[in-house]
Amino acid sequence: MAMPGRTSMLWPAPLSAPLSAPSSPSLWDTYNNARDGARDACTADTGVMSGAMLFIEDLKTNDTQVQVLAGILNVCALVGSLTAGCVSDWIGRRLTISLAACIFLAGSALMGLAPNFGTLLAGRCVAGVGVGYALMIAPVYAAEISSTRIRGSVTSLPEICISFGILIGYVANYLLAKLPLVYGWRAMLGLGALPSAVLAVGVLAMPESPRGLVLQGRVEKALAVLRQVCDTAGEADARLAEIKVAAGLADDDATPHERSSVGKGVWREMFLDPTPPVRRILVAAFGIHFFQHLTGIEAVVLYSPRIFKAAGIATRSEILAATIGVGVTKTVLILTAILLVDHVGRRPLYLSSLAGIVVSLTCLGVGLTAVERSAPHHSPTWAVVLSISTVFTFIASFSVGVGPITWAYSSQVYPLRLRAQGASVGVAINRVMNAGVAMTFVSLYKAVTIGGAFFLFAGLAVLAATFFYFLCPETQGRPLEEMEEVFSRGWRARLVGSPSATVELPVRNISADKALP
Known part of the structure; x- marks a missing residue:
């Protein structure tokens, strides 16, 4: 019986080159370091767990335990995400990434060695805390250390890392499925400890976020980092001044008293x-x-084996091979989104993505309903083809917009x-919605049929499109320090064209870009 999935294989990239090596440090090093920071968010053992649950037979799990x-x-990621903001302001963004990797390493090891369901559940809980830390800090680090011109692409990298981790998990499932059942799923879950160990050490070779350093009152250190990633000392000084103003610090270096007050009253x-x-x-x-998760992405990724089985794919090897196709589709389309996001803008990609999601989910619901109603007789070929193909079009639509953006x-x-702190709360909301879908999908489709469940997700995707269209203005080309100005226009800000058209920020003119923080 096809069963669900898991969410966290930290998959780090090779360490960045030393900051002084490349000839264009402000672009090359900033991109590499932000990219590697974003790798921390490759908490994507969803792929591994979705296959591993096919084989956890020695623990005799039932549907309720599967959903849990x-x-x-x-659920446990809430602990990490809600505390990561304060921790990252205290110890810095870089060490927080390393801490996340260490926590997830411990969780992976516990899952891989689990002799019973209770230990496996405990390992998932520990890993969840690491996931919460990782998903909060990676985008923040990437946004703070990257330049305006490439920030959209760089901050989308966590999603490609998640997708790559899912793909690696699917491939690992396929390869390890031939092991004896008692070892196969443990190997699938325990291998997540290896890349976590590499990341925990490798991240120490990266620079700290200059904005994070300013919040700690380490202004001179922030200036040193800026001078490594900027072309001129004058540019570094200008960017530091902007950051200090945004942080609410005086023009001179922060005193210990100022440092202790940084962040005070944030929650208020x-x-x-x-x-x-x-x-x-x-x-x-x-x-x-x-x-994001009300579109049903977690249901499709975690429970894709069940969906493929419902659509008529019979054997485990065929199901696992089909899930690899899901992983490949997700990864390739997110790469496409990363290439487009800083040129096309956030709003066009996101809204186009939701349009594709609504169509795909509706067609998936139609196909699965036809397959279900034909049981126990042979399913109509058109319904089987429609169901399987729309899983892939759904994944493609999600990955080109809603996922990375x-x-x-x-x-x-x-x-x-x-x-x-804002990123912490955002990740907490994201994890609550993720957990809600993951822990209720089996019960939902048993109550309203599997086709009905996807009709419901299609309706929720329409609500998501309405929300984004009216309440989320374009941010393409805007420096981080100008975001309050963008939103100060009220909800009608969406009617204004791309900010890059109103701000002197030519995409192709790198020298002009240097004048902005």
């Missing part, structure tokens, strides 16, 4: 006394996380003084 295993990681400003622009930012950033958009819009 699928969703508990994201966010939830009790936000300004109108901050209120709009929070609605947009939290809302985009809320709707959720992280790119939400990591950029917060004011600096609220960014770490």
Whole structure:
């Protein structure tokens, strides 16, 4: 019986070259370091767990336990995501990435050695805390260390890493499926410890975020990092001045008293006394996380084996091979989105993505309903083909917009003084929705049929499109320090053309870009 999935194989990239080596440090090194920071968010053992659950037969799990295993990681991710903001302001973005990797390493090892369901569940809980840390800090680090011109692409990299991790998980499932059952699923789950160990050490070779350093009062260190990633000392000084203003610090270096007050009152400003622009930012950033998983992505990725089985694919090897196709599709289309996001803009990609999702989910619901109604007789060929093909078109549609842009958009819009805590709450909302779908999908489709479940997701995707169209303005080409100004226009900001058209920020003119933070 096809069963669900898991969410966290940290898959780091090779270490960046030393900052002084490349001839164009402000672009080359910034991109590489932000990219490797984003690799921390490759918490994608969803692929591994979706296959591993096919083989956890020695533990005699039932459907309820399956749903708990699928969703508990994201419930526990709340602990990590809600504490990661304060921790990252305290110890820095870079060490927080390393901490996330260490926590996930411990969880993976516990799952791989689990002798019973309780230990396996405990490992999932520990890994979930690491996932929460990783998903919060990676986009923030990437946004803070990258230049305006490439920020959209760089902050979308966590999603490609998640997709690559899912793909690696699917491939590992296929290769390890031939092991004896008692070893196969343990190997699938335990192997996540290896890349986590590499990341925990490798991230120490990367520079700290200059914005994070300013929040800690380490202004001179922030200036040193900026001089490594900027072309001229004058540019570094200008960017530092902008960052200090955004952080609410004086023009001179922060004193210990100032350092202790950095971040004071952040939660009050966010939830009790936000300004109108901050209120709009929070609605947009939290809302985009809320709707991401209501499109049904977790149901498709985690439960793709069950969906393929319902569509008529019979053997385990065929099911696992089909899930590899899902992983390949997701990865390739997210790469496409990363190439387009800084040229096309966030809104066109996101809204086009949702249009494809609505059509795909509707067709998937039609196909699965026809297959289900034909049982126990032979399913109509058209329904089988429609069901299988629309799984892939759904994954493609999600991956070209809703997947990467959720992280790119939400990591950029917060004011600096609220960014770490805002990102923490956003990730917490994301994980709650993820867990909600993962822990209820089996019960949902048993109550309303599997086709009916996807009709429901299609309707929710329409709501997501309405929300994004009216409440999320374009941020393409805007420096991080200008986001409050973008949202100060009110909800009608969406009617303004691409900000890059109103700000002197030519995409192809790198020298002009240097004048901006």
